[in-house]
Amino acid sequence: MTPTPETSTSGAREPDASRRSDRARRAILSATRELISDVGYARLSIEGIASAAGVGKQTIYRWWRSKAAVVFDAILEANSQDGGSVALPDTGDLESDLRAVLRGTVAALTEPATDRLQRAITAEIQTDLVVADELVHRLLRPQLDATAARITAAVQAGQAGESVNPQLAAELLFGPVFHRWLLRTGPLDDEFADGVLAMVLAGLWPR
Amino acid sequence: MTPTPETSTSGAREPDASRRSDRARRAILSATRELISDVGYARLSIEGIASAAGVGKQTIYRWWRSKAAVVFDAILEANSQDGGSVALPDTGDLESDLRAVLRGTVAALTEPATDRLQRAITAEIQTDLVVADELVHRLLRPQLDATAARITAAVQAGQAGESVNPQLAAELLFGPVFHRWLLRTGPLDDEFADGVLAMVLAGLWPR
Amino acid sequence: MTPTPETSTSGAREPDASRRSDRARRAILSATRELISDVGYARLSIEGIASAAGVGKQTIYRWWRSKAAVVFDAILEANSQDGGSVALPDTGDLESDLRAVLRGTVAALTEPATDRLQRAITAEIQTDLVVADELVHRLLRPQLDATAARITAAVQAGQAGESVNPQLAAELLFGPVFHRWLLRTGPLDDEFADGVLAMVLAGLWPR
Amino acid sequence: MTPTPETSTSGAREPDASRRSDRARRAILSATRELISDVGYARLSIEGIASAAGVGKQTIYRWWRSKAAVVFDAILEANSQDGGSVALPDTGDLESDLRAVLRGTVAALTEPATDRLQRAITAEIQTDLVVADELVHRLLRPQLDATAARITAAVQAGQAGESVNPQLAAELLFGPVFHRWLLRTGPLDDEFADGVLAMVLAGLWPR
DNA sequence: CGTTAAACGAGACGGTACGTCAAGTCTTTTC
DNA sequence: GAAAAGACTTGACGTACCGTCTCGTTTAACG
Numbered sequence: 001m002t003p004t005p006e007t008s009t010s011g012a013r014e015p016d017a018s019r020r021s022d023r024a025r026r027a028i029l030s031a032t033r034e035l036i037s038d039v040g041y042a043r044l045s046i047e048g049i050a051s052a053a054g055v056g057k058q059t060i061y062r063w064w065r066s067k068a069a070v071v072f073d074a075i076l077e078a079n080s081q082d083g084g085s086v087a088l089p090d091t092g093d094l095e096s097d098l099r100a101v102l103r104g105t106v107a108a109l110t111e112p113a114t115d116r117l118q119r120a121i122t123a124e125i126q127t128d129l130v131v132a133d134e135l136v137h138r139l140l141r142p143q144l145d146a147t148a149a150r151i152t153a154a155v156q157a158g159q160a161g162e163s164v165n166p167q168l169a170a171e172l173l174f175g176p177v178f179h180r181w182l183l184r185t186g187p188l189d190d191e192f193a194d195g196v197l198a199m200v201l202a203g204l205w206p207r
Numbered sequence: 208m209t210p211t212p213e214t215s216t217s218g219a220r221e222p223d224a225s226r227r228s229d230r231a232r233r234a235i236l237s238a239t240r241e242l243i244s245d246v247g248y249a250r251l252s253i254e255g256i257a258s259a260a261g262v263g264k265q266t267i268y269r270w271w272r273s274k275a276a277v278v279f280d281a282i283l284e285a286n287s288q289d290g291g292s293v294a295l296p297d298t299g300d301l302e303s304d305l306r307a308v309l310r311g312t313v314a315a316l317t318e319p320a321t322d323r324l325q326r327a328i329t330a331e332i333q334t335d336l337v338v339a340d341e342l343v344h345r346l347l348r349p350q351l352d353a354t355a356a357r358i359t360a361a362v363q364a365g366q367a368g369e370s371v372n373p374q375l376a377a378e379l380l381f382g383p384v385f386h387r388w389l390l391r392t393g394p395l396d397d398e399f400a401d402g403v404l405a406m407v408l409a410g411l412w413p414r
Numbered sequence: 415m416t417p418t419p420e421t422s423t424s425g426a427r428e429p430d431a432s433r434r435s436d437r438a439r440r441a442i443l444s445a446t447r448e449l450i451s452d453v454g455y456a457r458l459s460i461e462g463i464a465s466a467a468g469v470g471k472q473t474i475y476r477w478w479r480s481k482a483a484v485v486f487d488a489i490l491e492a493n494s495q496d497g498g499s500v501a502l503p504d505t506g507d508l509e510s511d512l513r514a515v516l517r518g519t520v521a522a523l524t525e526p527a528t529d530r531l532q533r534a535i536t537a538e539i540q541t542d543l544v545v546a547d548e549l550v551h552r553l554l555r556p557q558l559d560a561t562a563a564r565i566t567a568a569v570q571a572g573q574a575g576e577s578v579n580p581q582l583a584a585e586l587l588f589g590p591v592f593h594r595w596l597l598r599t600g601p602l603d604d605e606f607a608d609g610v611l612a613m614v615l616a617g618l619w620p621r
Numbered sequence: 622m623t624p625t626p627e628t629s630t631s632g633a634r635e636p637d638a639s640r641r642s643d644r645a646r647r648a649i650l651s652a653t654r655e656l657i658s659d660v661g662y663a664r665l666s667i668e669g670i671a672s673a674a675g676v677g678k679q680t681i682y683r684w685w686r687s688k689a690a691v692v693f694d695a696i697l698e699a700n701s702q703d704g705g706s707v708a709l710p711d712t713g714d715l716e717s718d719l720r721a722v723l724r725g726t727v728a729a730l731t732e733p734a735t736d737r738l739q740r741a742i743t744a745e746i747q748t749d750l751v752v753a754d755e756l757v758h759r760l761l762r763p764q765l766d767a768t769a770a771r772i773t774a775a776v777q778a779g780q781a782g783e784s785v786n787p788q789l790a791a792e793l794l795f796g797p798v799f800h801r802w803l804l805r806t807g808p809l810d811d812e813f814a815d816g817v818l819a820m821v822l823a824g825l826w827p828r
Numbered sequence: 829c830g831t832t833a834a835a836c837g838a839g840a841c842g843g844t845a846c847g848t849c850a851a852g853t854c855t856t857t858t859c
Numbered sequence: 860g861a862a863a864a865g866a867c868t869t870g871a872c873g874t875a876c877c878g879t880c881t882c883g884t885t886t887a888a889c890g
Contacts, residue, residue, distance in 0.1 A: 597746075
């Protein structure tokens with residue numbers, strides 16, 4: 001999100017990142033998180049962030065392209081505080097490993113603060129393709145890839161059919177959870193996660 | 208969406224639906240569809256709709272609670288023009304029936320106009336729970352239910368395991384497609400749809 | 415204000431006065447008086463009058479050209495309830511007769527309800543020349559003429575110089591009172607009225 | 622009209638006058654004058670002023686409380702361009718000095734542009750007491766005081782009776798002129814002004 | 829005295845303007 | 860030279876009324 005000189009292709013002058021005030025950066029991101037929890041994303045405004053962070057509006061516009069970009073960085077920072085690693089454990093038991101990730105995802109999405117942030121960013125990337133791309137590459141793909149990697153390991157261990165497409169399987173796991181969460185078509189709980197997992201695992205041994 | 212007097216429980220005065228101008232209603236919905244295609248949802252404004260439809264703003268506010276509600280009705284009307292039925296065909300061949308729906312969904316989401324409308328409404332229901340509810344009950348649930356019904360029929364015909372949860376299976380079909388479409392994690396095409404279908408069908412016969 | 419068929423020169427259909435609902439007319443005028451006292455003229459609306467009077471908007475528009483016209487009729491009706499006569503008494507003592515009128519005017523303008531109505535109509539006739547004309551001929555001129563007539567009588571009785579212009583004298587009496595009232599340049603009380611009167615009377619005997 | 626920080630007693634944030642754009646201020650006031658002449662006060666709108674002045678509405682609302690306040694400042698500025706001084710000349714001849722002011726007033730009120738502006742502000746101060754006060758203290762009182770001062774000088778020069786109330790006399794001069802102008806009860810011309818003056822002068826020597 | 833046309837209440841309609849909020853840009857002052 | 864402060868233009872918000880236009884429903888003159 002933070003523009004780095006080497007990737008800049010526009011003619012516009014880039015701010016000098018070395019002079020950037022870390023105090024301001026942190027104040028902005030944490031004010032953003034706080035405000036999103038308080039008033040929700042729809043009523044979140046750049047002006048509100050600036051005044052809550054004790055920062056000039058220009059300072060925000062100088063370093064981020066859009067409200068979505070700020071929110072995205074706010075999320076990223078929150079995630080990386082939790083560790084930030086995406087690698088799945090490999091206990092040797094595929095089912096329990098996958099159950100852990102899936103239940104973890106359900107837990108995260110169920111937690112109000114995360115719920116709000118994720119919904120906010122999900123809504124926003126419908127409009128802002130730059131942030132959308134960032135999100136996919138920095139958060140979604142790594143997660144899917146990690147899951148696919150675990151499944152690949154299982155295939156190699158002979159715990160799944162060789163014709164299985166691990167990437168596809170990963171999407172079959174997360175897709176339904178995401179669908180139910182975002183569209184609220186039903187209760188999102190461990191039972192549902194386990195149901196999805198069971199059915200996907202059944203599909204890993206093709207007839 | 209359209210308020211019906213008999214269901215009104217609030218103290219607020221409801222407009223008299225019997226006096227409603229159909230000319231205005233149609234102009235608003237079709238202007239909405241047009242504008243969303245032209246400028247996208249983010250830059251869609253009530254004011255814009257009103258002026259494009261040759262209608263007073265109040266006429267929109269009189270009949271819809273929010274921009275999202277207008278867009279939702281615009282979608283509904285567009286859908287119902289296409290037939291509006293959600294029942295799946297039952298040719299006896301579960302796989303080809305499901306393939307038809309899934310490929311149809313992919314085709315619809317791939318078509319630019321539908322894509323925009325659906326993204327718009329998806330983003331908006333993150334904020335507007337009333338419309339969210341409406342959407343679930345009027346569009347999503349029926350579609351999932353129809354698919355589940357087809358699967359139930361297959362179970363009864365002995366084409367799938369008896370322990371299968373048809374609702375869950377339906378979500379396993381649509382979830383990944385929706386996930387890939389909304390988050391753009393990969394190409395959305397028939398090949399993907401077929402891959403999802405194959406894996407889900409494999410899961411319909413539990414080990 | 416009320417259109418009479420014989421003066422109608424326009425091609426537009428005139429409403430049939432003989433069918434006019436007196437109930438509605440009275441409700442409108444009294445609602446108007448009430449509302450003007452409550453919310454003032456600026457926030458008085460035709461819609462407000464209609465709903466307070468339990469009357470359709472069209473019924474107002476059918477019989478009056480403008481908000482000002484309604485207010486004017488409301489004032490007229492209020493005035494005529496008080497007697498409506500404008501003739502001054504002639505006790506033979508010019509000074510005390512004039513003092514009575516002038517103090518009466520001060521008293522009326524000081525009374526809150528009258529104050530509001532008069533200010534309202536005064537403000538409105540700056541814009542609405544038709545009502546302005548009506549006001550002058552139905553209220554102001556009669557009052558000035560009556561006063562001038564009393565002064566003329568005094569001249570004939572040898573109580574004032576023959577070269578005196580009675581009309582002008584009348585305006586010298588009311589002008590300053592009106593000026594002070596409307597512009598609030600100072601306290602409006604009997605002392606002021608008496609001061610004006612004294613100076614004007616002094617002028618009635620030219621040097 | 623222009624808020625000065627040191628007089629601010631309200632809790633509301635005052636804009637920082639030192640940052641005020643003079644360009645915008647002038648554009649607003651001159652657009653206001655132009656529009657009032659063109660379309661009259663009744664059809665003058667803040668929105669119209671803003672667009673004619675090439676200014677955001679907010680910039681008007683930031684510096685003025687109401688349409689009347691803008692109009693008032695527009696008048697003030699126009700007046701001060703003409704010199705702005707209110708002191709009367711003292712040629713030693715009271716009658717000719719007063720005739721000059723009174724005829725000047727008549728001339729101003731007869732001039733269409735001034736007529737409109739004055740009627741506008743007169744109508745508006747019936748509603749807006751803050752502007753009313755401002756008008757009285759900044760325009761009306763100074764004018765009356767200046768006239769009264771000239772009369773006081775005449776008294777001291779032995780040209781008028783000692784018991785004369787100069788303030789009252791000033792109101793006797795302007796009151797009738799204002800009355801006739803505002804209510805249009807008769808022609809407003811030099812003849813009328815001279816008549817008023819003659820009668821008032823006659824009253825300056827009490828019987 | 830029943831018919832019937834008009835006035836009536838209600839209120840939806842296309843509009844204009846309101847006063848507010850926030851967006852993103854620009855300028856000035858401070859650190 | 861970045862940052863704070865905040866005024867600027869722009870544009871949309873949701874609301875209030877305008878004056879016009881149907882709707883059914885009284886109601887009162889006349890045939």
